[in-house]
Amino acid sequence: MKCPRCAADDDRVVDSRTTSDGAVIRRRRECLVCFMRFTTYERFEESPLRVIKKNGDRVRFDRERIQHGILRACEKLPVAMADVEDAVQRIETRCQGEYDREVPSSVIGSLVMEELKGLHQVAYVRFASVYREFKDVGQFMSELETMLDEDVAKADER
Numbered sequence: 001m002k003c004p005r006c007a008a009d010d011d012r013v014v015d016s017r018t019t020s021d022g023a024v025i026r027r028r029r030e031c032l033v034c035f036m037r038f039t040t041y042e043r044f045e046e047s048p049l050r051v052i053k054k055n056g057d058r059v060r061f062d063r064e065r066i067q068h069g070i071l072r073a074c075e076k077l078p079v080a081m082a083d084v085e086d087a088v089q090r091i092e093t094r095c096q097g098e099y100d101r102e103v104p105s106s107v108i109g110s111l112v113m114e115e116l117k118g119l120h121q122v123a124y125v126r127f128a129s130v131y132r133e134f135k136d137v138g139q140f141m142s143e144l145e146t147m148l149d150e151d152v153a154k155a156d157e158r
Contacts, residue, residue, distance in 0.1 A: 001029060001038075001040055003031035003033065003034060003036055003038070004036070004038055005031065005034050005036045006031060006033050006034040006036070008031055008032070008033035008034070010031070010032045010033055011029045011030060011031050011032055012029065012030055012032060013027050013028070013029055014028040014029060014030050014037065015027070015028040016028075019086065019089055020086070021089070021090075021093060023043060023044065023089065023093055024041055024042065024043045024089060025041070025042040025043075026039060026040075026041055027039065027040045027041070027042065047101060048060055048061065049061035049095060049096055049099065049101065049102070049103060050101060050102045050103075051102070051103055051104075051105050051108065052102050052103070052104045052105060053105050054105060054106075058102065061092075061095065061103070063088055063091075063092050066088050066091055066092070066108065066112060067084060067085070067088045069112060069127065070084050070087060070088065070112060070115070070116065070119075070123075070127075071084060072126075072127075073116055073123040073124070073126045073127040074116075074119065074120060074123045077120050077122055077123055078120075079119050079120050079123065083119055084119070087115035087116075087118075087119060090111075090115065091108065091111045091112060091115060094111060095107070095108065095111070109131050112127060112131075113127060113128060113131065117147075121147060124147070125140075125143060125144065125147070128143055129143075
């Protein structure tokens with residue numbers, strides 16, 4: 001690996017860990033020239049997954065785009081970066097496991113909303129308002145009422 005700071009390709013692995021599902025190996029590396037530490041990820045590369053957009057276009061699956069969307073929804077909220085990365089990994093794993101070559105963008109949006117619901121409720125509502133293209137406050141309130149009803153149902157189960 002080339003160092004992001006000095007571009008030297010002389011480094012050592014300081015720490016290696018696998019994700020909970022074992023699909024990715026996270027490596028902490030240290031450049032032996034400038035001593036900067038950086039993180040790399042190893043993952044199995046399957047045939048490239050394509051996303052079918054609403055307008056019918058087909059584009060390459062981009063995990064960074066999913067991560068960016070989640071980060072935007074979680075902006076200024078107490079959500080750990082590791083939790084975001086785990087959510088993105090779960091979304092990517094599900095898409096590749098359930099779809100052979102092409103996945104509809106609506107499926108990805110639903111998976112992101114599912115993950116955000118577990119990360120932070122405010123992030124979920126932020127994403128939902130953009131993803132579902134709320135036209136007025138009524139749609140926004142309807143989504144909030146659904147969330148509150150689910151919270152009440154979970155509290156009753158306990």
